[in-house]
Amino acid sequence: MKYKKITPWLFLIPTLLGLIFFRLGPMLAAGLASFTRWNVFSPPEWIGFGNYIELFNSGTFQMILKNTFIFSGLFVPGVMAAALFLALLVNNKLRGMTFFRGLFYLPVITSVVSVGVIWSWILSPRFGLLYQLVNKFFDIARLPSFLGQPEYALYTLIFVYVWKMAGYQMILFLAGLQNIPQVYYEAATIDGASIWQKFRYITLPLLTPTTFFVLIISIIMSLKTFELTYIMTQGGPNYASTTLIYSIYVNAFKHFRMGFASAMSYILFIIVAVFTYLNFKFKKRWVHYSE
């Protein structure tokens, strides 16, 4: 009673094709390409660490790295705090919670492009919804241009992305919350614990594995944010909202500096690899933790 020896390999043909030609192969190739000077029109030329040296000596690249860190550094705590708050709210056993869960999840399923369109319009100077409403209710002469001014553009993107994605992390937290046995809360209630004490001494510690997982997911999500930048600011004004992932696109497909862009994609590769590794490593530990 066994499967034929060849069957698993036949079944895995599509998976292996994908893994080799669209994941492992290109990852390897991008690594090699990062050591070359290469545009689409002439063959690649080996220049060793030339691209990396150029990158780290470039003021623009330092700014891009800084933007990337600011984006992740604010998006991650922002989205996690918002999501945990939402999850705690919809975890209450009250009428209509499924409805609210579905509603808070709505921005997650809408495309980033349309979310970008909506918010670009709300925030567009002078005629945008925000400006009209503010002018209607308060007598403020002029609001800044949130997308057009370099000091605000990046933070605006972060805000919009938190607004869009919080529902996703909410669902993850919710699953974690529902795994916490009710008896702990009942016992604490009998002992006269306050809501805050229950949160601090039961919910938070028992939620740690979920929290760590959501942290990793959020970090990687923040590093992947391309579409929103593309639709809302195109990385501007003047690189003010350009992050690593957006810069790869611009250098590869606008400037056709394939080698240079590959070097950037390798830096991204290393960052993501570190977090993927941390995720695997700690996930093993949780199994012991929860058993």
Added chain:
Amino acid sequence: MSLGRKIIIYTILIAISLTTLFPFLWMVSSSFKTMGEIFSLTPSFIPDNIFAEGMWDNYKAILQEYNFLRFIFNSFVVAGLAALGQLFTCSLGGFAFARMEFRFKEVIFALMLATMMMPIQVTIIPEYFIMLKLNWYNTYLPLIVPSMLIGSFGTFLLRSTFENMPSSMEEAAFIDGVSDWQMFYMVFLPNAKPALASLFIIAFMNNWNALLRPVIYIDKPDLYTITMGLAMFKGNYGTQWHLLLAGSVLSILPLLVVYMSMQKYFVRGMLTTGTKG
């Protein structure tokens, strides 16, 4: 729970719901307005022309003059085929990982999981040259083929689905003398319908919303997907908010319908991507 607490919770919930819904609702309302009305200094939520002459003008214009009807069709083709392809790839792969023993099984599975979180920007440059070599530029193939062959999440989802099915099912079928393909297709696959539905919806949504590959591989306007069409429209006619918002509504609508009718599968799928991925 005390009444006071309930009131507080509902108040907060409603306040957040407004924050979530308001931009969407105002977008829908504005998608019916004329350009002049959008730029009016005294905005109103209800458009002047609602249920009146000219209510659908923006939609007619964006669908016909700006070709959005075609873009929507393109998106259905691309997202639908990519999602179906993923069902094929992932159910076969997931079945092999769940039920069969073979050399390098653990290694292949680990490689798949390890590369799952890698952004496509890391692999996109070599991929671009593969597509050029294959002469797939300006076709739907680059939007469909990589996505249908890389289904790490789906393979993972279906592997655990097949793993959780009883071996008695398998043994009985072996005694009846079914072939390996029949075992997969007629014994196991029909029992995996909920997981397949989740995977289809999520794959469809991801492909519907994708932007990078269309932007890179397509420059024939007839082949634009809806998200790309919308992005291009914003780039070219960025101040025509009445049309842009109508286009944006159209790009959301199909997913919204699917989401409302199949919320259960959506959330379950997302949970599996998250908690087990």
